[in-house]
Amino acid sequence: MRRVTKLAAVVATAALSLAACGSSSSGGGTTTESGSPAATTSSAAALKVGLAYDIGGRGDKSFNDAAAAGLDKAKAELGVEIKELSATQGETDADKEARLTLLAQAGYNPVIAVGFLYGTALKNVSAKFPNTQFGIIDSTVEGATNVTGLVFAENEGSFLVGAAAALKSKSGNVGYIGGCLIPLLQKFEAGFTAGAKAVKPDIKVQVKYLSNPPDCKGFNDPAAGTETANGMYDAGADIIFAAAGGSGTGVFQSAKAKKALAIGVDSDQFQTAAADLQPVIMTSMLKRVDVAVFDFIKSFKDGAPLTGVQVFDLKKDGVGYSTSGGQVDDIATKLDEYKAKIVSGEIKVPAEPAK
Amino acid sequence: MERFVPRFDPRRTGLAILAPLLALAVAAALSSVVLLVADHSPLVAFQEMWNYGRKPEQVVNILNKGSGYFLSALAVAIGFRMNLFNIGVDGQYRIAAMFAAVAGAAVTLPGPLHIIFIVAVAVVVGAVWAGVAGLLKVYRGVSEVISTIMLNFIGAAFVAWAVTPQVWATLENNVVRTPTIPESGWFPGFSWSGVPEGGTQTVVFGEIYGFIVISGLVGIAYWFVLSRTRFGFDLRATGSSEPAAVASGVDVKRMVLTSMLLSGAVAGLVGMPILLGAAHSFGSQDFPAGIGFTGIAIALLGRNNPVGIAFASVLWGFLDVSNQILDIQGIPKEIVTIMQGTVVLAVVIAYEMVRRISVASEQRRVLSSERTVPTDPAVDASSGGAK
Structure with missing residues (x-):
């Protein structure tokens, strides 16, 4: 009985602290308004x-x-x-x-x-x-x-970074890492692949998802991001598009270790990444x-x-795509051409990956 | 600490209630310190939590959450009483709920039969999943701690595979769920309506899951089986001292397997309140991983006693819902996690203290009464094993 109690206490506390790590630490009041209803009357x-x-x-x-x-x-x-x-x-x-x-x-x-x-x-x-x-x-x-x-229209933005990856890739091999295998993320994949193939029809695009619904933990699993990216870089990719939320940091770390490049997602991740990771972030697909x-x-x-x-x-x-860091400045005109074509409707970007 | 000698001893009962209260006080004190360090008033925080938590809508939420936690803690407690550590409740409950949802949606049966069928599937699947760990322990000596943890991962992977559009689920708005169970398989709940504070019109506060009644019955059954049957006695005896139990003729291997199966069966029920009461399908969000681990904490807090577990479940549900009001008041809601963590640690420490106090007082009493009373409860228990 006492063995169980001690063991149980250890495991329960560990589980709780893990849960605490997993939950957001951002709820703190640093940026929150003091939103007491009374304050609004003024x-x-x-x-x-x-x-x-x-x-x-x-x-x-x-x-x-x-x-x-x-x-x-x-x-x-x-x-x-x-x-x-x-x-x-x-x-x-x-x-x-x-x-x-x-x-x-x-x-x-x-x-x-x-x-x-x-x-x-x-x-x-x-x-x-x-x-x-x-x-x-x-x-x-x-x-x-x-x-x-x-x-x-995530597929349209992803098209542009896909084109950028293909233009910059030396190995003719790029990768896509999605946080979770759901249609929303497949939209990114479809656009990225279409963009890469628009530049280089014979380019190889490796595709991996970090998790499956219902447990979409792949959006918050940097370790899995590193592991998956390591595998892709080892398999010949030199640029990986990480559409995986918080797991993207893991992909950037892998890119740094493998001396390769990565593409961020949603925000301009060059701006928020640690200084030592900035050089590997070629651009970010801005949503x-x-x-x-x-x-x-x-x-x-x-x-x-x-x-x-x-x-x-x-x-x-x-x-769209971000330009901080200046790594895509030399191909900006080409990307803007693609952008104009998508806006005019000349290029229709698929929203679902080709079967 | 389970003793078999005195059934009703006011001193012991008092001490048993004192310990969790002591633990709560310690948890409240520690979180107050954290709040003060973070420049927030603990009094305001606790008052907000209390005021929010007793709103009818939140009472409904607390009870609904609590009914699942209660079952989860009971499942864990069955193992604890026998010195078995089933930390696979999490995997057992999820895989059971998933199979129950899929099976329930696939058949057409009249009302009560449909519900019984779904619950039966959940119980069987939960028992089978836990039974794997039981068999491994009995025949291969694999620690149930290791095997149940592993089975959690295997179960999670299986659920992830099965709940995809390619297998059993449908995808809508990026959310996957299994097909919806027809209405004959919904467990009617208790709708609670009334006039809210400061309002004029009657509104529906919410619906308490009807399955909460079954949860209560399982709690009563747990108490009855463990403390009023031969099986329960053997189980507790094995938990207290395995050699003594063997000496008194208990088939320990059989007990291990049976209690693992029972624990898994109850774990299978954990997802039923929400499945039959609200979700009606197994989906992304309503069956979160972690309830099985919450159950461990609640079983510890409730000292494996069904009444204690019921209180602990409600407390846990209360803490869960109150993080919302803290968030909107600009008080760090992580304080709730801190409270939940410290209360578990504190309760273990408090019980150890209370145990030592009660042992010391017992020794004093024995000395003063000049009687010779057997001091080892296990020996005492085994000699009375054939009652």
Whole structure:
């Protein structure tokens, strides 16, 4: 009995501390507004914007940070009042519902949910708060008029970095690492492959996903990123596109060790990476979640809220590629040609990988 | 610490209640320190948590979460009582819930039969998955700690493989789930409605999973089997002292296998409240990994006692939901994880302290009464084994 108790205590504590590591550390109040409802009365006109992050929260140097950037910009330029909440690892739809409900109840309008995982919860909550307008990144809620779907043409942005990879690759062999095998990430893959093949039809594109649904832990597993990237570089790739959220850091570390290159995703990861990893980040596929968040909030300020499904594509600069570090400056004209062709409709980028 | 000699001893009962309270106080004190260091008022934080947690909507959430935690902790506790360490509850519950969801969606049966069928599938799958570890221990001497951990990973990988569009699931809005169970397989819940504080209209606060009743019954069955049957006695005897149990004629191998199967069967039920009450399909989010490990902590906190486990489950659910209100108030919600961690550590320490106090007081009592009472409970237990 006592052996069990001691052993159990050790394991339980270990499991808890692991869970603590896995959960976001970004919920801390450093950037959070002191959003007590009473404070709002002084500036009655101030728009109150609530935002619920996906797992990882502010500080993930990728997807959530892009949303945070849009929110910060709205706060600075539009003077809106903000409140941000973070998700916890291993939470259920009921927890997500409770979070969105809290925001709606506290009078935040609009309320923005970051990530498709909020889809089911938002469907229920939006029905309970018909007078609140919700926005959801990367998803749509059918039949709910008070939910604005904010989606992206990730395939178009990925096309450009795919072309960049093919133009820069010396070995004629590039790689794609996705965080989780879901259609959203296959859209990145399809665009990347199409872009690479548009430049070099015979290029080899290695494709790997770090995890499968329902456990999409591949977005937050740098070790798996390193391991998978090592394998790809060893198999001849010299540039890897890491569309894997927080796991991207692992890919960059592998690139550094193998003296190869990598492409970031969502945010301009050159800006957020550690200094020693910056040289390996050739470019980043920008998914301007910040633009979507900002535009959505601004539309309320302007009195004409965006509704329905809003697609942020190349034309709207909702997707693109980053130039910090200057590694793609020499091919910028070629990339801009491709961009123009996609915007004009001359090139149609597939959204699903070829079978 | 299980003793068989005195059944009702007010001193012991008092000490048994004192320990978890002591642990809670320590956990609250430690998290207060952390809050103070982070420049937040612990009083405000605890008050916010309390006010939020007693809202009807949150009570529903707490009970719904708690019903799963309760079963998970019972599954762990069955092993604990027998000195077996089933840390595979996590894998057992997920694989059982997955099979139950798939099987439940594949058949058409009238109401109650459909539910019974789904629950039966879950129980059998959970038992089989745990049984693998039981067989390995009995016939190959493989530590159940190792094998159940490994089986967690194998189970998770299997679930990941099965819940894909290529196998058993469908994909919608990037979320995978198995087909929905027809309505005949939904367990009716208790809808709670009323007029909210400060409101005028009646609203539905939420629905408490009907399966919570079954959870309660499992808790009663656990108590009855362990403390009122020959099997339960053998199980506890084996847990206290294996050699003594063997000497009194207990087939230890058989006990290991049986209790592993039982533990797995209860683990299979862990996903049932949410599957039958709300999700109706196995999907990405409603069956998170980790509930099995939460069960270990709750079983420790509740001292393997069904009433204690029930309180601990509710406490855990309360802490879980309160991280939301802390977040919106700008108080670091990680404090909840700290509290959950410290309460488990504190409870182990508190029980060890209480155990020493009670041993010392017992020795004093024995000395003063000049009686000779057997001091080794195992010897005492085995001599009474044929009662």
